[in-house]
Amino acid sequence: MASATPTDAVPSPAASQKGAVGWRDRSAVAGRVVLAAVGGYAVASLATALGSVALPLPRAEAVSAATLASFAVMAAAVVFVFAARSLGRAALGLGGVAVLLAVGLWLAGGFSPPVPA
Amino acid sequence: MSEARRFRPTMAWLHTWSGLVVGWVLFAVFATGTASYYKDDISRWMRPELSEAAVDPAAAATRASAFLAKQMADPGGWYVKLPTVAEPVTEVYWWKDFDGPFHHALLDPATGEPTRARETKAGDFLYRFHFELALPPTWGRWIVGTCAMVLLIALISGIVTHRRIFADFFTFRPDRSRQRSWLDAHNLVGVLALPFHLMITYTGLVTLAPMLMPWGVMAAYHSEAPHYFVEAGLMPKGRLPAGRPAEGLPLGEFVTRAERAGGELPEGFTVASPGDAAATVTAVFEEPHGLAHLHPQVTFDAVTGAELSRNLPAGAATHTATVLYGLHEAHFAAPALRILFFLCGAMGAAAVASGLILWTVARAPKGAAPAGFGLRLVRVLNIGTIAGLPAGIGAFFLGNRLLPVTLEGRASWEVAAFFGAWLLVAVVGALAPRRWAWPTALGLAACPFLAVVPADLILVGEPRFVPFDLAMLALATLLILAARTAMRPPAALARRLPAGAIEA
Numbered sequence: 001m002a003s004a005t006p007t008d009a010v011p012s013p014a015a016s017q018k019g020a021v022g023w024r025d026r027s028a029v030a031g032r033v034v035l036a037a038v039g040g041y042a043v044a045s046l047a048t049a050l051g052s053v054a055l056p057l058p059r060a061e062a063v064s065a066a067t068l069a070s071f072a073v074m075a076a077a078v079v080f081v082f083a084a085r086s087l088g089r090a091a092l093g094l095g096g097v098a099v100l101l102a103v104g105l106w107l108a109g110g111f112s113p114p115v116p117a
Numbered sequence: 118m119s120e121a122r123r124f125r126p127t128m129a130w131l132h133t134w135s136g137l138v139v140g141w142v143l144f145a146v147f148a149t150g151t152a153s154y155y156k157d158d159i160s161r162w163m164r165p166e167l168s169e170a171a172v173d174p175a176a177a178a179t180r181a182s183a184f185l186a187k188q189m190a191d192p193g194g195w196y197v198k199l200p201t202v203a204e205p206v207t208e209v210y211w212w213k214d215f216d217g218p219f220h221h222a223l224l225d226p227a228t229g230e231p232t233r234a235r236e237t238k239a240g241d242f243l244y245r246f247h248f249e250l251a252l253p254p255t256w257g258r259w260i261v262g263t264c265a266m267v268l269l270i271a272l273i274s275g276i277v278t279h280r281r282i283f284a285d286f287f288t289f290r291p292d293r294s295r296q297r298s299w300l301d302a303h304n305l306v307g308v309l310a311l312p313f314h315l316m317i318t319y320t321g322l323v324t325l326a327p328m329l330m331p332w333g334v335m336a337a338y339h340s341e342a343p344h345y346f347v348e349a350g351l352m353p354k355g356r357l358p359a360g361r362p363a364e365g366l367p368l369g370e371f372v373t374r375a376e377r378a379g380g381e382l383p384e385g386f387t388v389a390s391p392g393d394a395a396a397t398v399t400a401v402f403e404e405p406h407g408l409a410h411l412h413p414q415v416t417f418d419a420v421t422g423a424e425l426s427r428n429l430p431a432g433a434a435t436h437t438a439t440v441l442y443g444l445h446e447a448h449f450a451a452p453a454l455r456i457l458f459f460l461c462g463a464m465g466a467a468a469v470a471s472g473l474i475l476w477t478v479a480r481a482p483k484g485a486a487p488a489g490f491g492l493r494l495v496r497v498l499n500i501g502t503i504a505g506l507p508a509g510i511g512a513f514f515l516g517n518r519l520l521p522v523t524l525e526g527r528a529s530w531e532v533a534a535f536f537g538a539w540l541l542v543a544v545v546g547a548l549a550p551r552r553w554a555w556p557t558a559l560g561l562a563a564c565p566f567l568a569v570v571p572a573d574l575i576l577v578g579e580p581r582f583v584p585f586d587l588a589m590l591a592l593a594t595l596l597i598l599a600a601r602t603a604m605r606p607p608a609a610l611a612r613r614l615p616a617g618a619i620e621a
Contacts, residue, residue, distance in 0.1 A: 002265055018485075021364045027130075039612065041436075044330065045330065045332040046332075048330055048332050048333040048336075049332045049333055049335070050336075051333065052332075052333035052334070052336045052337040053336050053337055057260035057432070057434065058348070058432060059337050059338075059345075059348060060348035060349035060350075060432065060435065061432040061433070061434045061435060062337065062348070062434075063333040063334055063337050063345055064349055064432070064434040064437075065434035065437075065439050066333045067326050067330050067333045067334075067438070068323065068326075068434065068437060068438050068441070069334070070326070070330045071269065071319060071323070071326075071330070072319075074266060075266075075269050075270055075273055077129075077354070078133075078270050079270065079273060079274065082127055082128075083123075083124055083127050083128070084474040085123075099202045105336065110337075112338040115603075
């Protein structure tokens, strides 16, 4: 792709070293940090919850496995947010995954109250 | 730019900035965590009054429960760690509920009263600072957990940034430009111990997982979270208090029962709802040989003494999690492996420190241009942390030897020495002229480590503490060498370039 670098991309190291970072770059970076922290944690939490109720393992094992993997999920989400071409794309991608996970969790009964034992 | 060609610079940016914002906390976490590999040795040194002695675990347990019964009406629970020959002291905790606070005391096994050994937080202070930063536990753990997550991102982006992982094992160019040298140093300590860095970061997150990521347990167990720990095999099934009082058996009775049930002396006992008719006593055994952090446990009826339950066998996923936990704590590591863990942890601290310094070196203005506010701030924080924290640890040890043994609130004064020395070095580093800031701060940090050796030899002077004193001497030497290196003007580095060499 030969298009110009979008203004809301992460500033290049050279640009940030020269201090030539405008307010647009700053707010784009701030947006990514917030998206990575909040969105990344939301996706990791949803994935952990879904894995805990949907993995074909005994209940406690499913929880252990999903919780173990949660930090890798969050790391992947954060890398995706910073690697995406623009903040909009990052938000769209992460939001899409979050919606899919939430629907899956709802279908798997993760939001329903517990069945009395 | 194509996606692939944009990816690497983006990750370089992410590595630089994610590493910078959490670097100072991480340096403290790495340094105190590395010291905690020798937590027990530090504690022994800091309580010189305790030395090897024969103990009677059953009598000590009964005396400890008598002490605990006097501390709090209707307690939620007790924990009694039995004395051993090497550690002849009974450690007790008591609490109202699991939200804390958890009260703590060290008892003399022979009397059941608080030990007459000097009052100190000992190795536990550094150990808890490693994941709680001396803040209220929940706050500290969330801050350290967040920083560990950011470190995981910094490690991943750092690996992507790096083209020549293997070649960097053999690359160190101390005589090239300062930026080159610091980059080489950062790469060397970062890459050499990379498997350790990844392992320790991820396993550190796993140790905090129940707090950082409770949503799996919530989704599968809703309000019955404790059932997870029972079903996973992490603890035996307990029971709710009955609400009527009943006299329990003396705690010492359970030492032989536990020995019969578990085949060895237990490490300690947890008592749930002591004094209640449905109270339970759980014997906690040492981890079996291997990597997993998974203590076998047997629960007894506190009143009748009958065995009630044991923890279920852990499944593969839970076992994996406990192995990760065990890898982080390294309880399994014998002396040689422990040294390796210690060196890897030190390399982690060095990777953080060199990365922080590299950030300032790469942004140093050329010629006489003034340094901006951001650069000056990072420099001051770097000196304050990298030289200040070791100074604090040294002062903590020195305070242990110099403060009067009977001083009121002695343990808090040791902690005050830790933060006071840290603050002093940070302030001196911030106020000193720039050329002298590093050498002065590092030189100051060496002083308490140097002073600890004569203080220990004169005030205590026991042969068993010589290895600790030698370690102090080694740390002092390291800091003095660092101060000397920082004193060399940049021109001295340039002069050592071979004639005709071209600066890369």
